[in-house]
Amino acid sequence: MIRVENIHKSFEENQVLKGISTVFEKGKTSLIIGASGSGKTVLLKCLLGLFQPDEGTIYYEDKAIGIMDDEEHRELREEIGMLFQGGALFDSMTIEENVMFPLRMFTRQKKSEMLDRVNEVLARVKLENVNKRFPAEISGGMQKRVSIARAIVNKPKYLFCDEPNSGLDPRTATIIDNLIQEITHEYNMTTVVVSHDMNSVMEIGESIVLLKDGVLVWEGTNQDIFSTDNKDVTEFVYSSELFKKIREVQQKEG
Amino acid sequence: MVITNLIKDIGSYFIMLKRVFSGFTKGSVLKELIFKEIDDLIIGSLGIVAFISFFVGGVIAIQTALNLENPLIPKSLIGFATRQSMILEFAPTFISIIMAGKMGSFITSSIGSMRVTEQIDALDVMGINSLNYLVFPKIVALMLFPLLIALSMFLGITGGYLAGVYGGFTSTGEFVAGLQDSFEPFHLTYAFIKTFVFAFILATVPSWQGYFMKGGALEVGKASTNSFVWTSVLIILSNYIITQLLLS
Ligand SMILES: Nc1ncnc2c1ncn2[C@@H]1O[C@H](COP(=O)(O)OP(=O)(O)O)[C@@H](O)[C@H]1O
Numbered sequence: 036m037i038r039v040e041n042i043h044k045s046f047e048e049n050q051v052l053k054g055i056s057t058v059f060e061k062g063k064t065s066l067i068i069g070a071s072g073s074g075k076t077v078l079l080k081c082l083l084g085l086f087q088p089d090e091g092t093i094y095y096e097d098k099a100i101g102i103m104d105d106e107e108h109r110e111l112r113e114e115i116g117m118l119f120q121g122g123a124l125f126d127s128m129t130i131e132e133n134v135m136f137p138l139r140m141f142t143r144q145k146k147s148e149m150l151d152r153v154n155e156v157l158a159r160v161k162l163e164n165v166n167k168r169f170p171a172e173i174s175g176g177m178q179k180r181v182s183i184a185r186a187i188v189n190k191p192k193y194l195f196c197d198e199p200n201s202g203l204d205p206r207t208a209t210i211i212d213n214l215i216q217e218i219t220h221e222y223n224m225t226t227v228v229v230s231h232d233m234n235s236v237m238e239i240g241e242s243i244v245l246l247k248d249g250v251l252v253w254e255g256t257n258q259d260i261f262s263t264d265n266k267d268v269t270e271f272v273y274s275s276e277l278f279k280k281i282r283e284v285q286q287k288e289g
Numbered sequence: 290m291v292i293t294n295l296i297k298d299i300g301s302y303f304i305m306l307k308r309v310f311s312g313f314t315k316g317s318v319l320k321e322l323i324f325k326e327i328d329d330l331i332i333g334s335l336g337i338v339a340f341i342s343f344f345v346g347g348v349i350a351i352q353t354a355l356n357l358e359n360p361l362i363p364k365s366l367i368g369f370a371t372r373q374s375m376i377l378e379f380a381p382t383f384i385s386i387i388m389a390g391k392m393g394s395f396i397t398s399s400i401g402s403m404r405v406t407e408q409i410d411a412l413d414v415m416g417i418n419s420l421n422y423l424v425f426p427k428i429v430a431l432m433l434f435p436l437l438i439a440l441s442m443f444l445g446i447t448g449g450y451l452a453g454v455y456g457g458f459t460s461t462g463e464f465v466a467g468l469q470d471s472f473e474p475f476h477l478t479y480a481f482i483k484t485f486v487f488a489f490i491l492a493t494v495p496s497w498q499g500y501f502m503k504g505g506a507l508e509v510g511k512a513s514t515n516s517f518v519w520t521s522v523l524i525i526l527s528n529y530i531i532t533q534l535l536l537s
């Protein structure tokens with residue numbers, strides 16, 4: 036479980052987050068949705084500790100990250116997996132080396148043990164026979180899978196995903212979304228997914244927060260999202276570009 | 290405005306250096322990274338350094354010979370001039386400037402593209418000190434840079450010898466006499482002190498330009514150009530300062 040309390044974050048004059056409070060629960064995929072520029076990535080980077088909030092507190096379980104010592108920070112980092120928007124695979128390493136990287140950095144396992152675990156997670160994301168290839172040699176969808184494999188290889192308690200299906204065709208996007216949700220349940224992780232995609236909302240929106248201009252304007256589930264008459268929600272859900280996307284998916288899936 | 294930006298830039302460089310030498314990456318991983326950098330930066334530059342040095346040494350010998358019209362000046366000046374130019378300036382300073390283009394743009398663009406594709410964020414999220422991970426191995430690898438410079442000196446003089454003797458400008462005996470003429474070992478010390486300073490500049494300045502860049506692929510190209518300007522200016526300035534301190 037991750038709890039955020041009254042997070043504020045500005046960049047010089049630009050107030051990006053204006054007092055965000057919410058809870059991301061364990062064993063669930065929580066979605067942060069909102070238009071481009073609404074502050075989703077900045078919120079995610081605050082959760083990750085890549086940005087220091089100007090005000091407010093972030094709790095992992097019941098421990099505020101602000102008061103953790105270096106050792107506790109280090110331990111927390113090892114419990115975090117992150118899936119970046121572009122995959123962020125290390126292009127100088129093979130797929131196998133990419134996925135093994137967290138194990139090499141943080142565990143004292145033998146090479147053969149690490150390799151077994153790497154193959155296990157690669158199989159879990161349905162990737163086989165790509166071990167020796169380089170990221171540039173596989174498709175975008177496959178890169179995302181590798182990135183998921185790397186994020187979960189060290190059995191994290193927390194998984195963060197920034198726009199996991201950006202740049203993917205709708206069908207692949209759905210597969211990736213579902214994979215994230217399944218793995219969240221399997222590993223009983225606290226998963227936070229940033230998206231601006233209504234398709235993700237439909238697929239994996241167990242718990243949704245909507246950001247608008249750095250303010251949390253609505254919280255609920257994908258059941259609630261179509262019944263609410265919250266103006267910000269309807270504005271977001273029925274913006275035409277998103278609807279086009281939904282239609283595309285439906286057509287593709289026949 | 291220009292001044293405050295400059296101060297900010299210089300500040301960020303020193304903050305970077307401090308972080309490079311803290312939060313060390315796991316030893317076994319670091320060792321591998323160092324070998325990879327030696328391969329990319331040092332081994333990968335052998336060919337071009339050898340090629341340039343050999344031919345420039347030859348040109349220095351020929352130019353010196355062609356300017357020796359006065360019969361009172363001994364032919365041994367050809368060997369002498371080749372040795373002095375190669376050891377004092379060409380090998381340490383000009384090879385470093387050329388490497389500012391070759392290694393420097395390689396370092397800036399590889400770190401810069403890791404920045405724009407969030408690979409550096411990925412390291413940071415894992416709790417790895419990305420500056421130590423990326424920059425420290427480059428600094429260690431470039432501690433071998435003096436070997437490249439030594440090779441440059443050797444091949445430059447060899448090139449001068451071959452051009453001088455086989456071009457019919459001088460004899461082996463005269464050339465060797467020139468090489469030995471009033472040789473000051475301290476000149477070699479001076480050259481290698483410079484070389485170490487330039488090596489440190491070559492490893493850190495382009496890394497700094499790449500690490501703190503913002504934007505996308507286009508900006509990676511601009512950062513590489515900036516990196517070359519900064520690196521070569523700093524090499525020239527430190528060359529001046531070191532020469533002033535050590536030789537005058
Ligand atoms: N590192 C940064 N420095 C300055 N401003 C930033 C930085 N990161 C994001 N911003 C600004 O924060 C705002 C929200 O960005 P972001 O969180 O990336 O939006 P999105 O919801 O599309 O992910 C934007 O106005 C952006 O310019």
Ligand SMILES: [Mg+2]
Pocket residue numbers: 075076197198
């Ligand atoms: Mg974003």
